[in-house]
Amino acid sequence: MKRSIVVLLSLVLVSASLFAAGTKEQAPGVDNSLQKIMDKGTIVMGLDDNFPPMGFRDEKGELVGFDVDLAKEAMKRLGVELKLQAIDWNAKEQELNTGNIDCIWNGFTITPERQEAMTFTPAYIHNAQVVVVRDDSPYTTLASLSGKTVGYQAGSSASNAIDDTPEFKQSVKSFVEFKENLTGLMDLEIGGIDALVVDVTVAEDNIKRSGKPFRILEEELAPEDYGIGFRKGEQKLADAVWQQLEAMAADGTLARISTKWFGSDITVVAK
Template identity: 55%
Template sequence: MKKVTLFVCALAALTVFAGCSKKEAGDNSLEVLKSRGEFILGLDDSFPPLGFRDSSNEIVGFDIDLAKEVSSRLGVKFRAQPINWDSKEQELATGNIDCIWNGLTMTEERKEALSFSKPYLKNAQVLVVKKNSGIKKLSDMAGKKVGLQAGSSASDAVEASPDFKRSVKSIIEFKDNIMALNDLEIGGVDGVVMDLIVANYAIKTSGKPFEVLSEGLSPEEYGIAFRKGDVKLTNEVQKTLEAMAADGTVAKIAEKWFGSDITVIGK
């Protein structure tokens, strides 16, 4: 999903500053969370089916259901905290949230700056087009307009595909994938680069005449990101997820949102 902007230096500085006493006292991230009694998840609340607002304006989704169950098993309350996605590293580093859990793509740069769980979902950046558009492969987008979510992994995928980037007429950024797909529907763009999981869900639930090209831009994995020093909390959440996978809870939640268990937890 969304791209961590180049805040590595700033994040490192904030982490070092905020973490000096922690290094002396040791990692007490799990104890602090349990003492506070609340697990705060930072997310973009417009990223279905992982985290989004339903018709009642409640934040729901696959990641939300997983995190709620993790919170229950940790013995704490759960709170979904919508954040400005471009500022998510600062939100985490300053302690406003406990983790970033919202289809976050794991990259080497992010692994250097953050403490990650193991991957829980495999994903890919793909191109969504209108059915019967005549676009069957990425090279068919030559001279055409591409849409994508600003600050997302779709942007990374396009940057990592220089031939594709050079071939298109223009790249148009949108606030979220829903706006990009709406523009695709009215012909403002000819294709939208986005997460495969999100694309499949959008096509299934909207009934709009879209399709995903079989040729993708890049494979990726989703993980849960914590502050670099919060190893105990990271490990406890991972341990809890693996227990949930072993007793069938993860599969049940996945089937609710995806129709089958597509997770890679404990596999």
């Protein structure tokens, strides 16, 4: 009889321990995302390291960019250490969901499909998908690219913009996927493709920095917004980061960082 009681008490203690361990992670319906980051003291930001000016490697191989500067300041104010993790942009959702990174912050376009899969902050920058061509090419409109070869970055919102412009998509002879936008721009320069669909922020920065003979068609494919993506349901963490951006907007830090990278304040926080 005593042995049975001891065994029963042992099972109760084990069950209680397992329950406590489970609740420490995250019970269903409970959002402890912010507390987990605060307890850990670090947050891992996933980014494409070939996406200037949002995030890229400088001549020393260090990760720099507009989003990098924003994240550094926001996490400093939040009181946690920022760790930058370059990822394969085509596998960004998997990197987030498996816990390899804690957020995606790198010119990350908010789309209905992505909102179904993760939690986003509000938009902090307006963007657009545009078409870049060589300056000496005869192309001036989307229609003029009929029968031509057009490139875009795999896993990017450029593919959504193309899908959402069926007349343009059907008129193009073929599409070429690139792992990175910079690779696509290099292929455009040597004539491997006739045009590249890319974020206007990236296109303008590349033309300005490189001095390459590119131009942007006036006709846009789609307007879009940049946000910060977190795992689905991690609203408290998303809200805490957004509060830091709002504070940065209020004291002029956001405008200063934007001017550093874009020449003016193009952010839309608290506007």
